[in-house]
Amino acid sequence: METTYIKTPLGITQITGDENGIAVISVSDEGVVSADIPFVLQEAVTQLNDYFEGKRTSFDFKLNPKGTEFQQKVWKGLLEIPFGKTCSYMDLSKKLGDVKAIRAVASANGKNPLWIVVPCHRVIGTDGSLTGYAGGLWRKKWLLEHETPSTQQSLF
Incomplete structure (x- = not known):
């Protein structure tokens, strides 16, 4: 699993995933923004940034959440x-x-x-x-x- 942290208007957002899809996206008040974005997370980062800029109303990257x-x-x-x-x-x-x-x-x-x-x-x-x-x-x-x-x- 790869993880990156990006700055959003609502805090530092953690994005974790791999070639099977994004497993976790969470936000916190603190954290350090990543210098590099792993390739498998780049599309999610781009789409989230587009969402916050008002350019996107849906997401189409692959999801892989863990749950019952x-x-x-x-x-x-x-x-x-x-x-x-x-x-x-x-x-x-x-x-x-x-x-x-x-x-x-x-x-x-x-x-x-x-x-x-x-x-x-x-x-x-x-x-x-x-x-x-x-x-x-x-x-x-x-x-x-x-x-x-x-x-x-x-x-x-």
């Missing part, structure tokens, strides 16, 4: 939430076929190893509130605002 079968199912469900849209944990549970699994869905959502790319930040509370986010609610708010640019109202 249920977690993988939830993460695939997250990939279906369109850019600029949100859904609730309840909506996601229903979509996955088991309304009673809402807590398990929320738990799997919280263990998502692919920050931004598997868009767990797009899942909100049923009442529209910004609920738990491993990267901090301020990052979740930033990401949702980044993906939903406000349109300026006309004065006339």
